[in-house]
Amino acid sequence: MNKIEVILEKDNIDYENSPVNIIVKNNEDEELLYKFLCGHGGKWTTIKEYGKESCCIWSPKVSGEYTIMVYGKSPSSSKSFDYCCRAEYITKDLSKVVRIKDISLNRDKVIIDEPLAITVDCTGEEILYRFLKVKDGEETLLKDYSSENYLNLIPKDVGDIKIVVQVKNKGSISMYDSEESIEFYVWRREAVKIQNLMFITKDLIVDEEMIIDVDVQYSEKKNVLYKCIKIDEENKLEVIQEFSSKNVISFKESKAGKYKLLVAVKDMYSGNEYDDRAIINYEVKNYKTVRIESFIADVISPKAVESDINFRVICEGGKSLTYNYKIFKDGYEYETGFIKEDTYRWKPTEIGEYKIRVYVKDQSYSGEYEDYKEMEFVIEEHEKREAKILDILKTGGKEIKVGNYIQYKVMSDNNKGNLFAYRVLCNNEVIFEKPYRNDTIFRYSPEKVGRYSVEIMVKNKFSDNEYDAHDFCYFDAYLFVPCKIDKIISYCNETPVPGDKIVFETIVFNSKEAVIKYDIRINGFLVEESEYTSNKKFSITPKCGGIYNIDVYSKNENSNERFESKKSVYFKVRDVSPVYNVEVQCDVEEKRVNCPITFNASCEGGKSVNYQFYIDEGGEWKLVQEYCRKSYYTFIPFKRGQYRLMVLCRSANEVKAYEDYRIIEFEVK
CATH class of the missing domain: 2.60.40.10 (Immunoglobulins)
Structure with a gap:
């Protein structure tokens, strides 16, 4: 047994810059001093000089093979060392070691039946990836080793799922060099509810x-x-x-x-x-419900015999309205039958009390009538001098904003000798009345939303009647005047192709307060959806051929509605421009009998253009070449005379008979 031994508290293979704890084991009872050294590439470096500590921490700075050496000696010894021990240590380049750094998902919440992409970030070179699924303790191979660092998965079960990723170098004989896992929960899809x-x-x-x-x-x-x-x-x-x-x-x-x-x-x-x-x-319905809004005469009852009395009907609804005017008096009855005029001129010849009734229906309606109104009229022997309304000039339109003014100027037969009164109704309820004055101009500002009618009454200043003549004008008041699209104008080539810029301009009523947005669909698929903007112009540059559908929506900028008006534009974008400018060239100037003549056709536009040739010989066209890619035709005439050649051109995928053609005439001598 060695007197001292070196112990490395790490595997003998690790990565650069990883700290290593070096410990010396003293197998003797003798107290010793220790010196720590490392050798790398033939060069020795002192890690720590002699001291009583029997351990130290060392971090290799570069990858490679190291030798760790420890000297031990007695404190009283004069030798360089009394004991020696060593250990081998290998470090690897971290960037070249196959190691999983991260596993990521392409969505925060995983939903059943929705595609999920799992991506692996890994260090190293020539890496192979393997994916396994663990659910309820059961392991399933999803994708065996391949060079693809991702897995596309469609979860089919609700619950906890664990995906295990194993990676290794292409040349590795191990089952894997690194292994990590990621766990997530598959949620049941939120129910789509209408x-x-x-x-x-x-x-x-x-x-x-x-x-x-x-x-x-x-x-x-x-x-x-x-x-x-x-x-x-x-x-x-x-x-x-x-x-x-x-x-x-x-x-x-x-x-x-x-x-x-x-x-x-x-x-x-x-x-x-x-x-x-x-x-x-x-x-x-075939049309909007027919309804008479007003039935009025241009003069007030009573009137004298032989007076001209004009009746006018104001209706809404229907497509092609017809009117039947009936006049009743003591068993006397006259009717016009259904006519298209919404006015009727009556010139009574007898005195008496009359009822005038108008029936209205659409021309397509099979019933007797759809709505009617009537009035009573008295015809006397002599006529009193009464006022007449000649015209009403209106400023402000039929749709105005609450708080804005609308103005009427009344033209009568004797403005200086007549008096004028005005009555305003909102949703058939009287809300304002202006008594008789000599004011021919009436201005009014609505204070609430609704359907308004303004009754204009005129009478002679000496008249005792409520009015001598009256008429109605109508308008609608809104918090925000609806911004309706009138038309969409496009500026583009007649046959647009990918890359052509197409500009659209939206013509909108009440344009100053209007905002628009648009959707673009190609072959039925939504590809772009804009936000609302005050700019009425926009442009698109098609990137592919197909049927384009542009839906344009408009609304008032202050409106909370999704939109108030919508119009659509459809057009086709061809993959290439159509064939045009067909030219035919001949290889000889003088055409002679029994000598070959070659005609070369060329054109602009199109894609994979095909050519078809006809020859007119003696007044009869003959097909001499079916459609094909060959753009030339060689012809040998066998008799003198006048000839014509026609070439038809079209793209290979075009179904029309031709896109462009050219006819030339030539003489054979």
Whole structure:
């Protein structure tokens, strides 16, 4: 047994800069002094000079093979050392050692059936990776050794899962050089629930766009897909939209009737047929319900015989309205029959008390009428002088903001000798009245939201009537005036290709307060969704061919609605520009009988262009070369005369007969 022994409190193979505890074991009872040294590359270095401590800490600075040597001697000894012991130690370059540094997941919360990517960060060279799953104590190999440092996994079970990663050098004979694991919990997917299903379009009319908005309760709304199925009165099904990320669904109905709309939703990673569904019942009409808002005359009763009396009807609804005017008096009855004019001029020939009634219906309506109104009118022998309204000039539009002013200027037959009064109604309730004055201009500012009507009354200053003539004007007041899209203008090439810049400009009513956003879909897939902006211009640069759908939404900048108006633009982006500018060159200037003539065709645009050749000989076209990549044709004429050659060109994937062509004439001598 050696008098002293050296003990290293670490494996004899470790990494550079790792501290090593060197301990000397004294097998004698004699008290000794100790000196510590290390040898590396033929060079010896003192770690610690002689002292009573029997241990020290040493850290190798570079990788390689080391020899640790300890001298021991008695305190009274004059020798360099009395005893000696050594040990071998090897350090490795940490950057070249195969070692797992980190295992990471691509998501914070792991959900069942949703793709999960596990990535391993490892040091070393020529590394192989192996992945195993441990669940409920059972180990399953997911991916055997390969050079890929990742694992794509779709969890199928809820609960705790442990993924074990083993790595090794390509040349290693060990089962693994390093092993680490990561544990996580697989959660059950949050249920996608339809929270609200409603039509944004107020009136559901045949051949007009109807928009339905599907609102879901889900934390990851961008992952939700929507499917829409229409069910008619005969229980026939029609898919309006297959599963898509588009939650604002628009469509048209070509036939009036009662329908059901089934909307199904699911997470894009869900294996279910659907996660939730809802049905909404709706009725489509041929037109908006016909309703008479007012039926008025341009003069007030009574009037004299042979006076011109003009009646006017103001209606809403319908597509093509017709009007039937009926006049009744003591068994006398006259009617115009249904006509398209919303005004009727009556010139009574007899005195008496009359009833004038107007019936209104749409031209397509099969019933007798859809709405009617009537008034009473007295015709006398002599006429009193009464005022007439000639015109009403309006400033402010039919839609204004609460607090803004709307103005009317009344033109009558005798403004200086007439008096004017005004009455304002909101939702059919009188809220303001201005008595008779000589004011021909009336200004009013609405204080609340609603449908307003302004009754304008005129009478001669000597008249005892409530009014001699009156008329109605209508407007709507909003907290924020809706910003409706009028049209979308695009600036682009006639046939855009990838790389072409396409500029869109949105024309919006009430543009100063309008903000717009847009969605871009390519072949039905949502690829871009912008935020609301006050800039009415935007541009896109297509990166691939396909059918592009641009949905543009607008709203007032102060509105809390998702949008107030929507319009769409569809266009096709070709992978390449179409074939154009076809040219034909001939290899000889003078064409002679029995001498070959070669025609070479060229063009611009297109992709993998194919060429088809025809020859017109004696007034009859003959196909001489089917479509192929060969761009030339050699022809040998056997008789003199006038000839024509036609070449058709198209891209290889084009289904049209041709994209461009060229015809040349030549003479053979």
